[in-house]
Amino acid sequence: MSLRIMIVDDSPAMRSFIGRTIELSGLDVASCVHASNGQEALNLLRKQAVDIVLSDINMPVMDGESLLRELANDADLMKVPVVVVSTDSTDSRKKRMLALGARGYVRKPFAPETLRYELELALGETHG
Amino acid sequence: MANVDDCPKLEVMLEAATSDTLETMCFFGVLGPLEEMPVGGEWISARLTFQGDANGVFHSMLDLPAAMAIAANFLGEEAEDVSRSRMEAVVCELANMICGSVLSAYKKDGNFELSSPELTSAEAAQPDQAVRRVFELESGSIALAMDLRPTV
Numbered sequence: 001m002s003l004r005i006m007i008v009d010d011s012p013a014m015r016s017f018i019g020r021t022i023e024l025s026g027l028d029v030a031s032c033v034h035a036s037n038g039q040e041a042l043n044l045l046r047k048q049a050v051d052i053v054l055s056d057i058n059m060p061v062m063d064g065e066s067l068l069r070e071l072a073n074d075a076d077l078m079k080v081p082v083v084v085v086s087t088d089s090t091d092s093r094k095k096r097m098l099a100l101g102a103r104g105y106v107r108k109p110f111a112p113e114t115l116r117y118e119l120e121l122a123l124g125e126t127h128g
Numbered sequence: 129m130a131n132v133d134d135c136p137k138l139e140v141m142l143e144a145a146t147s148d149t150l151e152t153m154c155f156f157g158v159l160g161p162l163e164e165m166p167v168g169g170e171w172i173s174a175r176l177t178f179q180g181d182a183n184g185v186f187h188s189m190l191d192l193p194a195a196m197a198i199a200a201n202f203l204g205e206e207a208e209d210v211s212r213s214r215m216e217a218v219v220c221e222l223a224n225m226i227c228g229s230v231l232s233a234y235k236k237d238g239n240f241e242l243s244s245p246e247l248t249s250a251e252a253a254q255p256d257q258a259v260r261r262v263f264e265l266e267s268g269s270i271a272l273a274m275d276l277r278p279t280v
Contacts, residue, residue, distance in 0.1 A: 010244070011217060011220070011221050011224075012214075012217065013199075013202065013203060013214060013217040013218045013221050014221050016203055016204075017153070017202055017203070017204075020204050058241075058242060058244070060244070086228075087224050087225050087227070087228025087229065087232075087242065088228055088231075088232065088240065088242070089228070089229070089232040089236075090231075090232050090235065090236060090237060090238050090239065090240065091236055091237045092237055092238065092239050093239070107228075107229075107232070108149075108153070108224075108225045108228065109148055109149045109152040109153040109225055109229070110152065110153075111152055
């Protein structure tokens with residue numbers, strides 16, 4: 001299956017790194033859409049479907065927590081799996097994000113194989 | 129309020145977070161600690177603050193050769209193709225990741241809010257109480273200063 005991926009991060013450098021890492025991991029990527037915050041991600045998701053979203057937490061305009069809440073309350077988007085990619089690897093933050101509906105949690109820094117594993121796990125729950 | 133002297137492991141956590149971040153995300157090796165920050169040359173410096181179970185400020189400074197090489201590796205491009213602004217963005221992102229790693233190691237079940245990293249001057253004032261570490265890298269050096277004050 002060719003994946004349509006969305007990467008949400010306020011750092012263009014990090015978006016570029018994550019996109020390149022996914023491609024190098026061997027996953028079949030059909031398209032990769034970038035958004036710089038949660039609101040931009042929501043606007044894009046309402047126009048075009050993706051198979052999975054990778055989102056940072058700390059972002060201006062709309063952060064990752066608010067994005068998860070918005071997705072959970074949107075009947076059309078609530079099933080889109082989200083994997084959080086964040087520098088915050090505290091247990092409390094991870095539990096909070098998973099409770100809000102995140103399907104996976106990857107801490108920065110991460111190894112490429114970790115990112116691929118979490119993506120496959122999250123996609124497996126949806127498509128498996 | 130506890131003093132940073134109460135957390136002597138901060139130096140160790142800074143070294144571990146720096147090595148982990150540079151090696152995992154930038155494919156860049158840390159050769160070892162240096163006694164002092166090398167004098168001269170241009171340095172690219174980023175700063176961020178954090179609040180929560182500990183409050184404080186984090187500075188990271190990379191000399192130009194290190195910043196160029198690390199940015200190139202992070203972005204997957206040749207060093208000469210990386211613009212100044214993109215190099216600076218990578219330096220900021222690096223500060224974010226190292227600081228986040230240290231805080232997570234400091235208190236695994238803690239709560240922290242990090243500000244967005246901003247470029248600053250290498251000469252910018254740093255708290256006297258900051259723990260400082262300097263490391264020699266494959267190419268160039270990185271200097272770190274962190275003032276961490278537990279609140280709980």
